[in-house]
Amino acid sequence: MTRHLWLGWRLARQTGYEARLRGALLFVGVLAVTFLALAGAAVPALTAHQHERVAAAALRYAGEDAATAGTDRASVPRGLDGDRLPDRRWGGHVVARTLVAIDPRNSPTWTIPGVDRLPGPGEAVLSPRLAREVQSDEVLGALVSTYTVVGTIGPEGLAAPDELRAVLGVPVTTANLEPVVGAGVAPPQETFTRVGLVVAVLSAVVTTVPAVAFVVLCARLGSRQRRSRLRGLRRLGMSRAAVRTVMVTESAVVAVPGALAGVAAFEAARFLRRVPGTSVSFFPDDLALPVTTTVLVLGAVLLVAAVACAAGVEVDGSRHDRGRVRRGGVLRDLGLLSVGLVLLLVGPAALSGGVTTALAMWTAIGLVALGAARASSWIGATACRGAARTVRRPGWFVGLRLASGEPGTPARVTALLAALVVGVAASVAFLSLLTGGVNARGGAPGSSVVAVSDHGRILDDDAVGSVDGVVVSVSVVDLEGDQDAVPAVTAVTCDELRTLLSAALDGCDEVTPTWLSRSGEPTTVSTSTSVTTPDGRELDLPPASSTLAAGGTDLVEGMLFVPALPDPPTGAARRYLVRIDGDAPAVLAAIVSRAPTASFDFGSGVAADTDSREYTGEISALVAAFVVAGFIAWLGLLTSVLGETAARRSQLGGLRVIGAPRSALAQAHVAAVATPVVAVTLVAVALGWVVTLRMWSLDDRVAVTPVLWVVLVTAGLATAALTALTTLPAALRAGPTLRGSRRP
Secondary structure (H helix, E strand, O other), X not given: OXXXXXXXXXXXXOOOHHHHHHHHHHHHHHHHHHHHHHHHHHHHHHHHHHHHHHHHHOEEEOOHHHHHOOOOHHHOOEEEOHHHOOOOOEOOEOXXXXXXXXXXXXXXXXXXXXXXXXXXXXXXXXXXXHHHHOOOOHHHHHHOOOOEEEEXXXXXXXXXXXXXXXXXXXXXXXXXXXXXXXXXXXXXXXXXXXXXXXXXXXXXXXHHHHHHHHHHHHHHOOHHHHHHHXXXXXXXXXXXXXXXXXXXXXXXHHHHHHHHHHHHHHHHHHOOOEOXXXXXXXXXXXXXXXXXXXXXXXXXXXXXXHHHHHHOOOOOOOOOOOOOOOHHHXXXXXXXXXXXXXXXXXXXXXXXXXXXXXXXXXXXXXXXXXXXXXXXXXXXXXXXXXXHOOOOOHHHHHHHHHHHHOOXXXXXXXXXXXXXXXXXXXXXXXXXXXXXXXXXXXXXXXXXXXXXXXXXXXXXXXXXXXXXXXXXXXXXXXXXXXXXXXXXXXXXXXHHHHHHHOOOOOOOOOOOOEEEEOOOOOOOOOOOOEEEOOOOOEEEOOOOOOEEEOOXXXXXXXXXXXXXXXXXXXXXXXXXXXXXXXXXXXXXXXXXXXXXXXXXXXXXXXXXXXXXXXXXXXXXXXXXXXXXXXXXXXXXXXXXXXXXXXXXXXXXXXXXXXXXOHHHHHXXXXXXXXXXXXXXXXXXXXXXXXXXXXXXXXXXXXXXXXXXXXXXXXXXXXHHHHHHHHHHHHHOOOOOOOOOOOOO
């Protein structure tokens, strides 16, 4: 055994070009996969630590009776956490807000972790990053424009270093706040929502599969060159087990340092505190892994590399797969793709809907992606054979014929690209559902009508109208009817209403109550025949035929226009209709700065609400996973092409023997590398288009723009070009030349 290990050590120290190439790529591959595996293993601990800090900083509520028993209600601290506030993004940023209302004369003895003292009315304590951003970001600056910043939140009160968090002091008269007795609640048992779990599984799959395939590819690289060496060992009487021991030792000499370098890279990356180029940040201790976990990850990566190395070459050299496309395999692969397409087109429609339909759809998408991956060798070979019939230059012809006859390892790696393209298309369609579908179809217009609900009952007409960007605001009240409540627009003139709705409002007068209808057609909104006004008067409702055409917004559909009605001082929530001109996020942020519990409704103009998108964290995770998977797939393609170029030296060198110039050698290499990648990309994009079209037929909220297809095709062409050009110097090393001749 010692001799076998020593022989493996000696073979790993070879200095030839192919040996160095294989060693360098295996080192980089194991390093990258070890780093990704450790990062994936650290995610649960990172999530748990973040949830613990969020739970520790959360307000602990008490029942109304227990909190106010025997005390002045105004002296009881009250507040709301971010999970009970309207969920919005501010200029694309997620800002976690905590509201506290305390009597400055009777401050509580407790405080929130990371906050030295609770802010009083009109004061704010901000996270370090938010304190920096409000100086330069207009929307975030407007969000805290009415507060005085009195401190910053420490690390123990933040989920991540770059978290945008604010603890805001609001007036004690703010309505709908809950009594608070302290800070700190139990961490949630489930750290993933259902959507988050789906995204986590998708992210793990799209990164793990290419990563493992890359390690296998690197471990098997150079198998053709090593075959003759292994045959020699067998002829010397060495057993199969001994030969495999030599092979594994040879790879382990490079793989073990690569794995250790991956551990060192992960430990160093922990102290970066953020993922470069993204908004993802973390505290170094959150990613600390136990030694046992690190050892298990190292063992798993090295085991995969060892198994791939031992199984990568026929020890006896009796048979070796040259990558030829066999007819039976093609029929099987195309059959799998056909089954996936048939299930995609027929399966969901045959089911009753719900979970079963979704399961059938995603199963069909998985079969389509798998079928495209398995058929990628046939697609590339067929494209090369067809192109070879049309070219006239010897270099192009030889390269295409080589790629069609022996697709080799690069053709197998393009299978990852095919599956990745189909997966990207389906995931983008899925993400458009997460973002509400309609939001993906258009941008924000210059002017829009918004309904504002002030749940804290802080705003009044003057406060809303004084916000920069608010053209006009009108009050909306619920009048008590003899059957049900009737929403009414009050205390407004016809001119103000015309400005609000951008409509002519023919027939409007400031005396007669009238129904508002988007189209001007009669509408029935209430079964009441009369209502009681805030000042106690009884008012008969007009007939349904008495309507005014309200124009393009449906927010006033079915409301009653009562010009002279006063605004009542109390209610469940004060509501206003406002017309915003200009940057809607900044205007809404300024309103929330005055009324932190306010919520908004854009009605049919929801496309203007560019900050109402949900699941931004999940979307970022999925997009990051696809970026990582795409990079690994390209790195794997590059690795396989480099190895295949070395394996085809003698074939490409034949062009040099007959006196062909270096340009012919370059043409052969580019044709053999780029043509299959381009062909597989185009077919995969077409399949992705079919998948998204079917998803749209099942749910019209799916919105995939042509930009996606342009990006995917461009990425495929760029991958083909970069791979061919990057590996071209290795191809030009092919020899030999005729004896005595000079290299061109």
